[in-house]
Amino acid sequence: MTLNNTSERTYINEIAKRANANGMNCYRFIPTDIHPGSKHIKGEFYNKDADRWESSTFLLPELVYDRCYYQEDFHSKQCQAIVNWMKQSGKTIFLGMGLPNKLEIYRTLKQSSLSPYLPKSEPFTSAKSFIAQLKTDRQLVLKPINGSQGKGIYVVQLLNDNLIISTDKQEKHISQTMSVKSATNWLTKLTRKYQYFIQPLLYLKNENNQPFDLRIFLQKDEKGVWNELSRGMRTGKTDGIISNLSAGGSITSFTEWVNTLPSKQRAFLKEELEDILSKLPALLESTFPPLFEIGIDIGIENNGAIWILDINSKPGRKMVLETKPELAEQLYLAPILFGKHLLSANTFERK
Template sequence: MISLGFVTLYPNQELGLATELAKRAPEFGIELYRLTPTSIEPTSELVRGESYNHKTNKWEQSSFEIPMFLYDRCFYSNDEISKKSQPIMNWLKLRPATVFLGHGLPNKWEIYKTLRQDKELSPYVPSTEQALSSSAILRTLTKKQQLILKPEKGSMGKGIIGLFLHRNYVEVVYKDEKLLNKNQFTTRRELKTWLDSIISNQPYLLQPYLPLHNEENRPFDIRILLQKNGQGKWMEQGRGIRLGMPDHLISNLGGGGETRSYESWTENMSFHQKQLLSENIHTINNRLPELLEEQFEPLFEIGVDLGLTSEGAIWILDTNSKPGRKVLLETNPSKEDALYKTPLQYCLHLHSKQTT
């Protein structure tokens, strides 16, 4: 049996995904285990995790060796578990006996620099700079009037801030949990102090504010899921639309957003608009995975978020090497089985490469 470990920071994270994979794993000659980085005993290299009992359809406590293959679904933040887990995952990536389905991507600044230098993809990349000081942010705001601040290592829309310059004040828009906050600063000193408190906690990037809202002032984007198939070739699993809350900055589903099918969303477009959008997405899908693997580590899947302005300009907003499946499961239910089988098929592909 081939052993595949489903790795998360906390024991019950992404339980639904792990369970669906475990149910299908025997069909591919794979035994799926659940573990956290901190559940590995350093001296014996034994893991105290969980295995799936196919008779009871339940997870059970189990002790096992580090699996041959690992599916990394760890989402790091600044907490203690992340600080303990990251070095362990880095050690596993260097361990000769362990193969990861895919390695993670670096921070947003490194990705931006890579995409910006590529002649095919650079037209789709918003101008970005590092927010090195509050003074630099304010200088850019004076020129551009509207800006977005994004954490360099952010995910799931956390920490994104909008800055909007009005005649007598600057409006700051950000989300705290699920609530939308709007603050007004009438003096430069107050705003500078507030910005200093933000950028001193973590590095931020600065981008022009892009008009990516619909006629109801709801932010939206196109989420595309790219994965490698059982032959190790990149393919598009599907695409859907994420629609955010009115007046919010982004369309993150965790903040109360909704999904729409790509087909229903594009049905009111003209033939020319649809064709142009399709061609641009095709260019991005073809080049993006290839470029990221050329520059960084091998990958298994990528979530690509695209923005579309009312003038038809397309922007690459984010690339994520640990994407969710909610958009596709809600908008393309027929894809469910394929979504859960693909990681197992790719694991089998990696195993066959080792044995040939």
């Protein structure tokens, strides 16, 4: 299930090719394809023999893999409302139920033993209070609470009586200087349309002034056990502010990068990462509904400080495929095998 039929086409095609051999039929649809009265869906069915998608009408599937990336537009909100109804109805099993907004995740983890790894995050309430905070902190980051792929992130700096506002758009770094009055109007307009939260500016750049972070991909196997599939360093454009691959970032081996660090710093980093990974999935699932996979973004400052920057319940596959191409078959089979595990567990519970 996606927001449009062109989303992640290659990945979804590879899953569909393996469905029949594992006793499943594969359908593709958009939430708004569901007829509210009959609950029939006008979507597409994967014909294995012809190796193509064909128009089809079918009932709500017993198992759904939700790959919808919601934004603030009308179509996203419409689809999200339908998906929420699907989850509450209990008529279908979701591979993963997804995570709430970033501020809600922060508030939950802030009460846990992982609190020291979290950058302070607070909701944006008004342009006036934000600018007042800038007079103390000088530089702050604005992030949409429902953001993805690094979109809509701004770094705001107070310099003399002006605000310098920077962002990355379509692989380009854009910076603009505004008066306090103009910035107030801009902030008010921006946050009227989207909900934002505020974080301190962390220095997460390499020696070439490129933003970088560590992405770790975790996924449940056919028995429902969490496993780490890969980890890789994402590096953004010079002078930019985000490292996301969708914004033109590149991927390098974590092993190669970490081996450039002094031995003590390397040992400390590995120990801290193990602490985070051993606790995070269970903490999330103790508060929120079950998950299938997560992408964890870790920021590493020059002074050795480690930060949990983001947790994504619908991570992409590019990082895994580039750092560990030998895992391609495992990636494409994983939703099917975990889905069979869920169906089996559901049958047992009904009995």
